[in-house]
Amino acid sequence: MLSNIYHQPYSRQWYVSFPIKADRIPPLYHEVSEPTGIDLGVSTFATLSDGTVYQLPYSLKKAKIKLGKLQYRNRNKQLGHRKLGIKASKNAQKFYRNQAKKHADIAQGRRDFLQKTTTEISQKYAHIRIEDLNVSGMVANHKLASSVVDSGFYEFRRFLTYKSPIYGTVVEVVDRWYPSSKTCSSCGHVQPMPLQARVFVCEACGNNCNRDLNAAINLASVSKNRVRMASPELTPVE
């Protein structure tokens, strides 16, 4: 029944996956049944409308910095050049192997974090609302690009969506044009909100709220006509 086996070049790692048969028992009861908004961000990974926050593990951030330093120190190493007849040095080979392994470790750590987080959320909250991320548009913006791709917003949404039938959750996507960060979660006033501002201070009612929490509350209470069911554009590898 072996279904998949593959090898990561340079990293000397082999992966084997195979299907197993197991009954999935959805929990009978979610602790929170009212709509819960989730705001995804760069400084705080996920902020929920009830105030719960999920932070990317520090070890992952540290591993990324270490990899960056390693790459910078070895920036002149070449893995050979077949056309020019240059052979890769032993040290260059070592560096590329090491680099590939670190990349694989970071990816694995991020997937692990995302899997745990989305499972925890799916078990506790019955009704989840997330932003419709214009991921391709954000990636085109170079300032946001690496943080969006690295932090796994897209995967987060995909995991929540494919777990919804498993845990019996409702996952909804709020339309892309809804100004969740620019709207006051207390009175509904809409005002400009600079990207770097961490606190929303309402010009109309004086409400003072953390930027991400304000957005999450807005996602939770948005009107039904701005919401649609999330669909998994991609299915997980079985």
Ligand SMILES: [Zn+2]
């Ligand atoms: Zn207000």
